[in-house]
Amino acid sequence: MVDAVTTTEATTRLNNSRTSLVSNFETFLSLLTAQLKNQDPLSPLDSNEFTAQLTQMTGVEQQLLTNDLLTSLLEAQQGGGLTGATSYIGKDATAAWSATRLKDGQANWSYELAASASSVELQVLDSTGKVVWSGPASGRTEGAHDFVWDGKTTAGGQLADGGVYTLKVVAKNGTAGVDSQVLTRGRVTGVELYDGQPYLTIGASIVPLDAVIGVQQSATVAGAITPEPSEDEGLMASIASALNPIKLLS
Secondary structure, eight states, X not given: OOXXXXXXXXXXXXXXXXXXXXXXXXXXHHHHHHHHHTOBTTBOOOHHHHHXXXXXXXXXXXXXXXXXXXXXXXXXXXXHHHHHHGGGTTSEEEESOOEEEOBTTBEEEEEEESSOOSEEEEEEEOTTSOEEEEEEOSOOSSEEEEEEEOXXXXXXXXXXXXXXXXXEEEEEETTEEOOEEEEEEEEEEEEEEETTEEEEEETTEEEEGGGEEEEEOOSEETTEEOOOOOHHHHHHHHHHHHTOHHHHTO
């Protein structure tokens, strides 16, 4: 299995490779110069061998130029990723993402069930993976449900703002498990780059762009109310819902 390489990692590797090639190129020139200075006048350097060495030197130089070009392309790609991500600002996004920050005494999530469940338990985990709160969920039908946690532990203690917490869903229909996923939904208010990858600010969450599974125009734009979806748009929404990956698993 091949591991993914980020733009930052690729740039670092190219820079390291360029440094190595520059060193080899300078060493090659020094050796070639010394060889020409100290060659035996009665047995000069063979022209074929000399040509081969010049060819090797040219190959190293071309490799340096190629590395410079690749670095430029990667830097341009990184800038383009940020520019493209800014188009999400002001829109309502849905992401398959479970981490959020406790802010003003609450944390918000949504969760989606692939089918109706007879029991749904929600668990809030801290950054170490420890369950700090758990309890039954009120929404047990198929589809998406919102959940607001008040920052209190199961024992009743209030946790301080600023901590990052994740939501876990355990849904069952009798003894059989029901597929589910945790969602982060809300207005996109900003874009940042981390390790060359764009992240969106959605509420109190920082979400990688590749975790976004849905985007729509916000309900109010410049004071205007978005019109009700047409019959065709409603049909497309129904098709998109039917093709939701979580439902395909059920």
